[in-house]
Amino acid sequence: MAAVEACLDTETQKTEVACPSCGATVYKEDRKISEKFRQFVEKNTESNQVLISAFKDLYNDRSMFVHTGINLHTLYSLRPNRPLILRGKRYQSELPNYYYNIHEYTGFLLRRYFYRQLVCEINDLD
Structure with a gap:
């Protein structure tokens, strides 16, 4: 996800x-990275709805993990080898601790995630 985002126009x-307070029209600056990511996936999968759906779900799950720390662990669990926990603008530990082979674990999770998505979609077609 991050590699694709790095290639997108920011x-x-x-x-x-x-x-929300007064109803006046205001302008908000936004990079619209998720929309650009969706367009990238649509273009590069030749509008394959199964892959578009799988990448959308994966992008949402990844965003919860990276930006908010949601679904990483129970709220007050204390243990080594876990990512940095954010609570608004505060954090529980000063430095995140990661499993050293996180790239292997991440690859495994991605392969498993897409395999399950594709198998479910194929079974739904039958």
Whole structure:
């Protein structure tokens, strides 16, 4: 995900939104990375709906993990070898601790995730 995001255009776009307090029109700057990622996947999978759906789910799960730390562990668990825990702008530990072979584990999870997604979609077609 991060490798693809690094290749995407990160220029900000202005989006018109209504102010929640007064209702006035204001402009919000946004990079719209998730939308650009979706377009990238759609283009490079030749609009394959199974892969588009799988990448969308994976992107959402990855975003929860990376940006908020959701679903990593129970809230107050203390143990070594876990990622940095964020709570708003505060953190529980100063440095994240990772399993040294995290790339192998991540690869395993990705292969397993896509295999399950594809098998479920194929079974639904039968």
